[in-house]
Amino acid sequence: MSAFFVELWESIFTPGPTPTILRATNVTFAALQLVLLLMLAATYSIHCVVLSVLCAGLWWSVNWFAAELKAVQEAERAREEREGVTADNKDKEKRRRELDTADSDTEVELDTGRIPASADAVSSVVEVVAPEGELKKRGEDTPAGTQSSASTEDEWEKVSESEKEKDK
Template sequence: MVSFMEDLWSSIFTPGPTPTLLIATNVSFAALQLVFFALLLATYSLHFVALSIISAGLWYSINWFAAEVRLAQLAQEAEKKKEKDQEDDTRARGASVGSDTETEVLASKKQNKSEAVATGSASRLQPTELDSKRRPSTGGDGSGYGSTDSEWEKVDDTRS
């Protein structure tokens, strides 16, 4: 029992669903269902039936989510293993053939990426048809400066 509690405490700080945490969760929900059943027999209140259904739905969803997280972790581990195997194969082929070194391969990838970025940014900097059309002036001095002083001067000129 002491080792279970220690495992439970350490599983709280471990990412993902651990077997100890799942056992504790399932035992807790089973005990909650028993309490709801005992309260239903003691009071004949339908509220405990509703609470039991809600609790069962939560219990099922927690177990479903834990299974999905476990599948995602296994898929991630398999993908990492596959990438590692591909790197090992690439290194083995590179050493036997005498082709590019790992540094040269990384440098060429970096160069290809920078060329793609430069091409993409250059295409965005090209003026478009909408950019070349200017919005017509709304009148005034045409300087584009939005000062209110000149407007006050105009008002003063019209009064005199």
Template sequence: MATFFEELWNSVFTPGTTPTLLVATNASFGALQFLLLILLLATYSVHFLVLSVLSASLWYAINWFARELQIEQAKSATKEEQRGNREKSTDPGSDTETEMPVPEMTAKSRTATQHSTSSHLQPDPALESDNLRRRRSLGDHSSSGYVSTDSEWEKVSEGENKQ
């Protein structure tokens, strides 16, 4: 019994569902349903019937989610296994995997690539100043590069001295 509670405590900190957590959940919902049945028979109140239906729905939903989670974990484990098998499979005659040859770049294509990438990396000055103007007009000083000056701090300290 003590190991069950240790496993239950550890399963709280384990991502996903564990068998111990599912057993505890099902036992708790079973006890709750039993208690609601006893209260329904003792009071004949429709409230306990409604609570029992809500509890049963939640119980079913939790078990359904746990099953779906286990199915997805099994699928991802199979995919990982298949991926591992593909990476391990190599040509029987060699110990290394086959590498694809890299085509040589000519000087002309290299410069064309450099110009196209550098133009994408450089911000357009007209758009940058327009964005800065919009931010300042909206009163956003946090990202506009606004820096306070010492004279502003002097004004604050003068105001404190007068009080």
């Protein structure tokens, strides 16, 4: 029994649905259905029936999703074997796809039409632009005593003085 819990703990950190996670999920849903059945027998409440239907739907959808994910992984593995993709080629292809995506949030203009082979090539194309103008501190051009130049302590002092005047 302890070996199952060790496997369960290790499978939490493994991507995708593992057999241990699926077994634990199915046992948990079965226990929940049993509890709902016992509550229905004890209370004759429609709520238990509704909860049982919702539980059954969720149980089915979790198993369906796991089966679909497994089918996609097997199809990907078969495609890689068919095309003879190695782990090194897979990393290069993934990097190329990441650089090639047009819907990324960062726009990079390259001076050649080809995709660079490494990240160093991308950084060598970027030009450093010198800053224009001078930076000013916020409070320099505002007159003294404006609301933006007052500190929080000054505001609290004003509030305290107002409170003292109201108490008199």
